[in-house]
Amino acid sequence: MQIAAGHLPPTFPRALHFRLSPKFPLCAALVLAALPAAAAPVHVTYWEKWNGFEQRAMQAVIDKFNASQDRIVVDYYDQTGEIDRKTLVVTAGGDPPDLAGLHEQNIATFADAEALEPLDGFIEAEGMSTAQWLDRYYPIYARICTHGGHVYAGISTPVVETLYWNRTLFREAGLDPDRPPATLAEFNEYARKLTKHDPKTGRLTQVGFLPQDPGWWPWIFCDWFGGGLYDGHDVTFATNKANVAAYAWIQQFTKDYGLDNVKLFSSEFGPWASPSAPFFTGKIAMVFQGCFYDNYISQFKPGLDYGVGPWPEAVPGMKDFAMAEADVLVIPRGARHPREAWEFIKYCNSTNPNAQTREELQGAELLDYLQVKLSPLKVWSPFFTNHNSHPHIAMFRRLASSPHAVCVPQIGIWMEYYREVVSSFDRVRLLDATPEEALGYSQQRLDASWTRYKRSLERHGQWAALGETPR
Amino acid sequence: MTRGEKKQLRSGLAFTSLWIIGLGAFTAYPVIASLYYSFCDYSILKGPVWSGVENYQQLVQDGLFWKSLRNTLFYAGLSVPLGTAVALGLAVLLNCEVRGKSAFRLLFFMPSIVPVVASAMLWLWIFNGEYGLMNGILNPLLAPFGLHGPAWLADPAWSKPALIIMSVWGTGNAMVIYLAGLQNVPAELYEAAEIDGASAWQRFIHVTLPVIAPVVAFNAIMALIGAMQLFAQAYIMSEGANGNGNASDGNPARSTLFYTIYLFTTAFQDLRMGYASAMAYVLFIITAGLTWLAARLSRGRNEDAI
Numbered sequence: 001m002q003i004a005a006g007h008l009p010p011t012f013p014r015a016l017h018f019r020l021s022p023k024f025p026l027c028a029a030l031v032l033a034a035l036p037a038a039a040a041p042v043h044v045t046y047w048e049k050w051n052g053f054e055q056r057a058m059q060a061v062i063d064k065f066n067a068s069q070d071r072i073v074v075d076y077y078d079q080t081g082e083i084d085r086k087t088l089v090v091t092a093g094g095d096p097p098d099l100a101g102l103h104e105q106n107i108a109t110f111a112d113a114e115a116l117e118p119l120d121g122f123i124e125a126e127g128m129s130t131a132q133w134l135d136r137y138y139p140i141y142a143r144i145c146t147h148g149g150h151v152y153a154g155i156s157t158p159v160v161e162t163l164y165w166n167r168t169l170f171r172e173a174g175l176d177p178d179r180p181p182a183t184l185a186e187f188n189e190y191a192r193k194l195t196k197h198d199p200k201t202g203r204l205t206q207v208g209f210l211p212q213d214p215g216w217w218p219w220i221f222c223d224w225f226g227g228g229l230y231d232g233h234d235v236t237f238a239t240n241k242a243n244v245a246a247y248a249w250i251q252q253f254t255k256d257y258g259l260d261n262v263k264l265f266s267s268e269f270g271p272w273a274s275p276s277a278p279f280f281t282g283k284i285a286m287v288f289q290g291c292f293y294d295n296y297i298s299q300f301k302p303g304l305d306y307g308v309g310p311w312p313e314a315v316p317g318m319k320d321f322a323m324a325e326a327d328v329l330v331i332p333r334g335a336r337h338p339r340e341a342w343e344f345i346k347y348c349n350s351t352n353p354n355a356q357t358r359e360e361l362q363g364a365e366l367l368d369y370l371q372v373k374l375s376p377l378k379v380w381s382p383f384f385t386n387h388n389s390h391p392h393i394a395m396f397r398r399l400a401s402s403p404h405a406v407c408v409p410q411i412g413i414w415m416e417y418y419r420e421v422v423s424s425f426d427r428v429r430l431l432d433a434t435p436e437e438a439l440g441y442s443q444q445r446l447d448a449s450w451t452r453y454k455r456s457l458e459r460h461g462q463w464a465a466l467g468e469t470p471r
Numbered sequence: 472m473t474r475g476e477k478k479q480l481r482s483g484l485a486f487t488s489l490w491i492i493g494l495g496a497f498t499a500y501p502v503i504a505s506l507y508y509s510f511c512d513y514s515i516l517k518g519p520v521w522s523g524v525e526n527y528q529q530l531v532q533d534g535l536f537w538k539s540l541r542n543t544l545f546y547a548g549l550s551v552p553l554g555t556a557v558a559l560g561l562a563v564l565l566n567c568e569v570r571g572k573s574a575f576r577l578l579f580f581m582p583s584i585v586p587v588v589a590s591a592m593l594w595l596w597i598f599n600g601e602y603g604l605m606n607g608i609l610n611p612l613l614a615p616f617g618l619h620g621p622a623w624l625a626d627p628a629w630s631k632p633a634l635i636i637m638s639v640w641g642t643g644n645a646m647v648i649y650l651a652g653l654q655n656v657p658a659e660l661y662e663a664a665e666i667d668g669a670s671a672w673q674r675f676i677h678v679t680l681p682v683i684a685p686v687v688a689f690n691a692i693m694a695l696i697g698a699m700q701l702f703a704q705a706y707i708m709s710e711g712a713n714g715n716g717n718a719s720d721g722n723p724a725r726s727t728l729f730y731t732i733y734l735f736t737t738a739f740q741d742l743r744m745g746y747a748s749a750m751a752y753v754l755f756i757i758t759a760g761l762t763w764l765a766a767r768l769s770r771g772r773n774e775d776a777i
Binding site for chain 1: 512514515516517518520522529532534535599600601602603619621622625626627719720722723724725736739740741742
């Protein structure tokens with residue numbers, strides 16, 4: 001049966017009568033137009049590289065932020081894999097997310113490419129100078145957030161890398177499991193004592209240390225030896241003699257173990273985040289790893305008896321050397337809601353310093369508590385300090401605050417630089433070249449790249465504004 | 472043009488307009504734009520600045536450009552003949568009248584439809600120096616001589632040969648084309664050769680090969696173009712065996728730094744789109760030159776055969 005509007009039977013509800021009236025759309029439009037603009041929340045699109053427990057931790061922070069106010073809703077989008085390239089392409093296309101979770105080594109390159117919004121203006125609008133804002137972080141994380149005198153990022157997750165050792169293997173080798181090597185000489189001696197060969201074949205069955213495991217940061221050995229990759233003006237890969245010494249030290253492991261032995265032995269290694277990772281299977285006794293490693297140990301090798309301590313002193317007097325990294329939050333250029341995105345960065349880089357309970361944790365501390373990591377900020381709340389479930393949090397806090405903590409140089413050609421470092425590292429450890437030859441070749445390439453890069457910045461009118469990049 | 476023809480033209484253009492627009496927007500424009508960018512200092516986010524032939528000059532002086540080109544030519548120089556020989560050999564075998572012929576054809580074709588990533592992961596295991604299948608076979612054979620199989624992908628001397636061996640895995644497509652070619656060889660030629668007392672090998676060399684020479688040339692040229700553009704397998708396997716975070720640099724020691732990998736890192740890690748565009752055009756010229764040479768050589772041989 002068809003019922004024409006306006007000719008409804010008497011029993012038809014009055015409200016439905018109005019709804020079906022042909023005048024309804026017009027009336028609705030008039031009413032909506034007359035109403036004050038509804039304060040609909042702004043949706044901030046947030047791209048992040050994490051999945052798994054790290055994502056769940058960030059989602060909890062987002063939920064708390066979203067619940068803390070009614071103006072902004074942060075929406076998390078998992079972009080696992082190649083997030084830097086994806087962010088770059090969409091930024092170039094003019095449709096970037098409002099927030100992106102990049103790596104610290106992206107900052108200089110992206111900033112120089114004008115892919116990031118500087119945060120200076122937002123910070124100043126909060127009534128703080130950038131110096132005051134940065135002073136809240138441990139110095140190494142403040143350095144990570146800046147490039148060319150501008151703040152481009154907030155920290156999402158800080159990391160510190162240091163020495164992990166297998167206490168069981170220490171005991172078997174007659175070493176004190178509670179006393180990690182304190183100096184480079186001791187480290188070498190321990191490595192030698194912890195190395196075993198098959199008596200029949202001569203092949204390696206266990207090593208004390210292998211520089212290429214995990215192999216993600218072959219540059220750090222340069223800093224550890226008192227060298228450096230960039231002096232604020234020039235690339236110093238081969239010109240800094242400490243770097244050459246570090247690579248000679250790396251090469252010595254291959255010479256001592258035997259090249260074929262090393263190749264075959266390292267073929268046995270499973271992926272680092274798996275039960276067959278060499279540290280978990282007892283094939284390697286000492287590794288340099290990040291504070292996140294404890295999470296993976298408890299996941300893939302529960303019950304492993306291991307210790308965590310500072311890097312041995314490679315340079316006399318340089319105690320508490322440490323390597324710092326961070327995942328960072330940035331606002332891509334052209335983001336639709338930069339101010340709202342900044343509000344979330346601000347939230348993630350602030351804390352409740354008086355938090356006494358889990359519920360009172362906010363921002364950075366909530367995220368780092370859930371991700372079982374340290375906070376990048378100097379001030380820690382009582383709850384975060386006393387109830388962090390990371391078994392070695394005090395050690396990592398000490399290292400993060402160390403004046404000898406280092407990070408990747410904020411230099412726009414870093415990815416190119418990194419590839420050269422990796423290439424030299426490979427050539428040296430595979431006995432394909434002497435350290436002087438390998439680093440010298442890379443230095444030549446990097447000098448040319450740096451000159452070309454500066455020329456490119458000049459062409460685009462940026463070099464004068466950027467000036468010499470602070471180390 | 473008559474009125475009817477004009478109408479027909481309009482209809483034709485209307486029906487093909489979507490394809491024409493697509494070709495223009497997604498192929499023609501990028502091709503032309505990249506030619507312009509190859510003469511610019513361009514980083515995708517900042518406007519291109521004209522720099523003349525600077526990118527091409529830098530290419531000539533770039534050691535990695537030459538290394539990546541050498542690696543690529545080495546790979547192409549060995550993988551194309553090997554792939555051709557294996558595909559042709561398989562096709563000849565599968566052209567014989569044997570029971571279960573169809574099943575064998577299916578079996579040998581199947582690897583070519585396995586996704587690249589999946590097959591790369593499989594071959595990562597096969598080439599594992601300690602636990603891999605390859606050394607599992609080689610080691611017992613080498614043991615009497617006191618030798619051990621190489622570390623393959625972890626060894627700069629063996630990483631390229633490993634990828635060349637792996638390339639044979641995907642010869643199924645070429646094999647099918649050869650099969651079609653073999654079935655077009657007139658049976659009377661074989662009969663005549665047999666009457667003349669030709670052996671099976673002589674029949675293959677003097678009858679089969681000359682007749683299917685155009686098919687061989689086609690497959691070889693296609694394989695050459697594919698080899699010059701090798702990317703996914705090398706990218707995944709070099710990272711999988713020697714992962715260095717985000718380096719994408721043909722590890723170990725750049726032994727698998729192929730041309731397109733270097734092009735990719737230049738464009739998307741270093742943001743040097745102008746330089747990468749210049750590299751793309753140089754690759755285009757090299758590939759076109761090699762293709763022309765291969766086509767010319769095969770034409771000459773075909774004419775000789777006739």
